[in-house]
Amino acid sequence: MKPRLRNRIIAMETKTTNSDVLGAAKKARIASYELSQLNRDLKDKALKKMAQALIANSKNINEANKIDVIAAQDNGTDASIIDRLTLNDERIKEVAQGLLEVAKLPDPVGEVVRGWVQPNGLEIRQIRVPMGVIGMIYEARPNVTVDAAGLCLKSGNAVLLRGSSSAKNTNKALIETMQKALIETGLPADAILQVPGDSHDSVKELMNARGFVDLLIPRGGAALINSIVNDSLVPVIETGVGNCHVYIDDQADIDMATSILVNSKASRVSVCNAAETFLVHKDIADKFLPKALAALKEAKVTIHGDEKIKPYCDKAGINFKPVTDEDWEAEYYSLDIAAGIVDSLSDAISHIRKWSSNHTEAIISDSLSNINKFISQVDSAAVMVNASTRFTDGSEFGFGAEIGISNQKLHARGPMGLLEMTSTKYVVRGNGHIRGSVGEIKNDQNK
Numbered sequence: 001m002k003p004r005l006r007n008r009i010i011a012m013e014t015k016t017t018n019s020d021v022l023g024a025a026k027k028a029r030i031a032s033y034e035l036s037q038l039n040r041d042l043k044d045k046a047l048k049k050m051a052q053a054l055i056a057n058s059k060n061i062n063e064a065n066k067i068d069v070i071a072a073q074d075n076g077t078d079a080s081i082i083d084r085l086t087l088n089d090e091r092i093k094e095v096a097q098g099l100l101e102v103a104k105l106p107d108p109v110g111e112v113v114r115g116w117v118q119p120n121g122l123e124i125r126q127i128r129v130p131m132g133v134i135g136m137i138y139e140a141r142p143n144v145t146v147d148a149a150g151l152c153l154k155s156g157n158a159v160l161l162r163g164s165s166s167a168k169n170t171n172k173a174l175i176e177t178m179q180k181a182l183i184e185t186g187l188p189a190d191a192i193l194q195v196p197g198d199s200h201d202s203v204k205e206l207m208n209a210r211g212f213v214d215l216l217i218p219r220g221g222a223a224l225i226n227s228i229v230n231d232s233l234v235p236v237i238e239t240g241v242g243n244c245h246v247y248i249d250d251q252a253d254i255d256m257a258t259s260i261l262v263n264s265k266a267s268r269v270s271v272c273n274a275a276e277t278f279l280v281h282k283d284i285a286d287k288f289l290p291k292a293l294a295a296l297k298e299a300k301v302t303i304h305g306d307e308k309i310k311p312y313c314d315k316a317g318i319n320f321k322p323v324t325d326e327d328w329e330a331e332y333y334s335l336d337i338a339a340g341i342v343d344s345l346s347d348a349i350s351h352i353r354k355w356s357s358n359h360t361e362a363i364i365s366d367s368l369s370n371i372n373k374f375i376s377q378v379d380s381a382a383v384m385v386n387a388s389t390r391f392t393d394g395s396e397f398g399f400g401a402e403i404g405i406s407n408q409k410l411h412a413r414g415p416m417g418l419l420e421m422t423s424t425k426y427v428v429r430g431n432g433h434i435r436g437s438v439g440e441i442k443n444d445q446n447k
Contacts, residue, residue: 019205020196020197020202021195021196021197021202021205021206021209022205022209022212023196024160024193024194024195024196025133025135025160025206025209025212025213026212027190027193028133028158028159028160028190028191028193028212028213029132029133029158029212030188030190031158031188031190031191032130032132032133032156032157032158032191034187034188034191035130035153035156035157035158035187035188035191036109036129036130036132036156038156038187039107040106040107042185042186042187043103043107043153043154043156044103044154045185046153046181046182046185046187047099047100047102047103047150047153047154048099048100048103049181049182049184049185050096050099050146050149050150050153050177050178050181050182051096051097051099051100051103052096052181053177053178053180053181054092054095054096054099054146054174054177054178055092055093055096057173057177058089058092058093060173060177061087061092061170061173061174061177062087062088062089062092063173064169064170064172064173065085065086065087065142065169065170065173067169068085068140068166068167068168068169068170069082069085069086071166072085072140072166077140077166078333078334079334080269080270080333080334081139081140081166081270081333082140083268083270084139084140084141084270084271085140085141085142085166085167085170087142087170091143094143095142095143095146095147095401096146098143098146098147098150098395098400098401099146099150099400099401101395101400101401102150102151102154102400102401102418103154103400104400105154105399105400105417105418107154108128108154108155108418108419108421108422109128109129109130109155109156109422110127110128110129111127111128112125112126112127113126113127113128113424114126120433121430121431121433122428122429122430122433123428123429123430124426124427124428125426125427125428125429126424126425126426126427127424127425127426127427128419128422128423128424129156129422129423129424129425130155130156130157130421130422130423131155131157131214131215131421131422131423132157132158132214132215133157133158133159133160133212133213133214133215134148134152134157134158134159134160134213134214134215134216134217134403134421135159135160135162135195135206135209135213135215135216135217135234136148136159136160136161136162136163136216136217136219136403137162137203137206137216137217137218137219137220137224137228138161138162138163138164138218138219138220139163139164139166139167139219139220139221139224140163140164140166140167141163141167141219141220142163142167142170142171142174144163144219144403144404145161145163145167145170145171145174145175146174146178146401147394147401147402147403148161148217148403149161149175149178149192150400150401151400151401151402151403151417151418151421152191152192152403152421153191153192154418155418155421155422156422157421158190158191158192158193159191159192159193160193160195160206160213161175161192161193161194161195162194162195162202162203162206163194164220165198168198171194172194175192175193175194178192179192203228204231206234207228207231207232207233207234208232208233208234209233209234210233210234213234214234214235215234215235215236215237216228216232216234216235216236216237217236217237217239217403217404217416218236218238218239219239219403219404221241221331222241222331225238225239225240225241237404237406237408237410237412237416237420238406238407238408239404239405239406239407239416240272240357240358240359240381240405240406240407240408241272241331241357241359241407242271242272242273242274242276242331242357242359242360242405243276243277243329243330243331243355243356243357243359244264244272244273244274244275244276244277244356244357244359244360244361244362244389244392245275245276245277245278245279245351245352245355245356245361245362246260246261246264246265246275246277246278246279246361246362246364246389247278247279247280247281247342247345247348247352247361247362247363247364247374248261248278248279248280248281248284248288248292248364249281249284249345249363249364249365249367249370250281250282250283250284251365251366251367251370252281252284252288252364252365252366253364253366254284254287254288254291255291256364256386257288257292257364258288258291258292258295260362260364260386260387260388261275261278261292261295261296261364262292262295262296262299263388263390264278264362264388264389264390265278265296265299265301265335265337266296266299266301266335267388267390268390269332269333269334269335270333271390272331272359272405273359273360273389273390273391273392273393273405274333274389274390275337275362275389276330276331276332276337276338277328277337277338277339277340277355278337278338278339279339279340279341279342279348279351279352280309280339280340280341280342281341281342281343281344281345281348282308282341282342282343285308285309285312285341289309289312289316290312290315290316293312293313293316293318294316296318296337297316297317297318297319299335300335301318301319301335301336301337302318302319302320302321302335302336302337303318303319303320303321303337303339304320304321304322304323304324304327304336304337304338304339305320305321305322305323305338305339305340306322306323306339306340306341307322308340308341309339309340309341310322323338323339323340328351328354328355329355329357331357345370345373345374348374349373349374349377349378352378352380353378353379356378356380357407358379358380358381358407359380359381359382359392359405359407360380360381360382360383360384360389360392361374361378361380361382361383361384361389362383362384362385362387362388362389363375363383363384363385363386364386365385365386371385380407381405381406381407381413381414382414382415392405392414392415393405393415394415394416394417397414397415397417399415399417399418400417400418401417402415402416402417403416403417403420403421404416406420
């Protein structure tokens with residue numbers, strides 16, 4: 001680190017600030033020092049206590065959530081967003097269970113990533129360490145509040161949570177519940193903090209809090225993510241929009257392909273791993289489309305299709321709209337899907353390369369060579385083979401929970417769990433080692 005930047009960070013950590021956001025960030029920074037030293041038993045005890053507290057306080061959490069949901073409905077908020085915003089007893093149990101699953105996972109902190117001994121006897125180890133303070137900026141997703149808190153705690157990080165104003169009452173109830181559980185466990189409540197303020201100014205302050213905050217993770221729509229990626233001074237892991245594709249190969253099993261397509265699109269439309277486009281090889285269209293369109297029609301899906309698929313849609317009597325470029329790149333969050341017929345696997349790959357958000361793509365095929373070509377040439381965070389796109393999820397991957405799904409190519413890609421919340425440092429052990437022996441210096445001088 002450059003001396004000027006290092007001195008600036010030291011000054012920021014020690015100075016008093018009148019900003020509520022930076023004040024919260026400073027508290028989180030102090031808490032992070034304690035968290036980084038915790039053993040697994042204490043962290044797991046806190047996670048279990050948090051899970052129990054959420055269930056025990058579900059009545060108050062639901063009451064706070066109803067206030068947010070009613071306000072969203074009164075404001076004409078889209079149904080898909082209201083679905084993500086809504087909590088109930090079952091969903092509270094699900095997020096609490098996520099904390100219990102995280103508690104079961106190995107503690108990543110202190111893990112030796114690699115190690116070796118140099119010829120001169122120096123022992124070198126690369127070990128996992130917490131990031132420090134992680135800031136979350138997200139929209140109407142109360143489950144993120146709990147998932148992020150749990151993953152950050154287990155990985156030894158403090159977390160600053162900046163949810164949208166549309167979920168402020170719900171988030172407040174969730175965070176206060178978890179903070180009480182931390183205190184009962186003997187941990188600092190400042191390990192989990194809600195960022196003060198509802199305006200965009202508080203988001204800007206968080207993005208500028210370099211020296212207090214080590215990492216920002218935005219989670220939401222394209223506008224939110226792009227704004228933070230473009231303007232933040234704090235390093236950002238970019239979670240992406242989920243324009244996911246399902247390709248039905250000419251070697252696909254018809255029944256399997258139909259089941260996977262319907263599940264990918266219609267099982268839950270308000271999530272980023274829902275399919276937004278499907279492509280069908282021309283040689284299987286006559287067999288596949290009548291059955292698939294009938295199933296999609298039953299699920300009340302609207303097709304935004306090309307001219308090749310239109311006759312099949314007309315025959316099936318399914319809602320149809322001509323596809324546009326905006327449709328090909330859309331993340332609908334609704335019972336809408338773009339669709340087209342392609343001449344070859346290569347054409348399908350070319351289409352995906354052009355329009356994909358690099359989140360999740362699926363191929364349905366019995367051809368190993370076609371599957372391998374799809375895997376090698378489709379550059380997305382997750383590629384599904386004969387499986388629904390809906391499986392791109394931290395809990396489904398065995399991570400207990402996820403803090404987001406990264407579409408970028410840095411250290412974190414795909415569903416982000418505990419490992420992605422850590423960095424590494426090198427520990428070098430010697431026995432009086434100094435660089436360059438007297439003998440080596442003499443030999444260099446004689447050359």
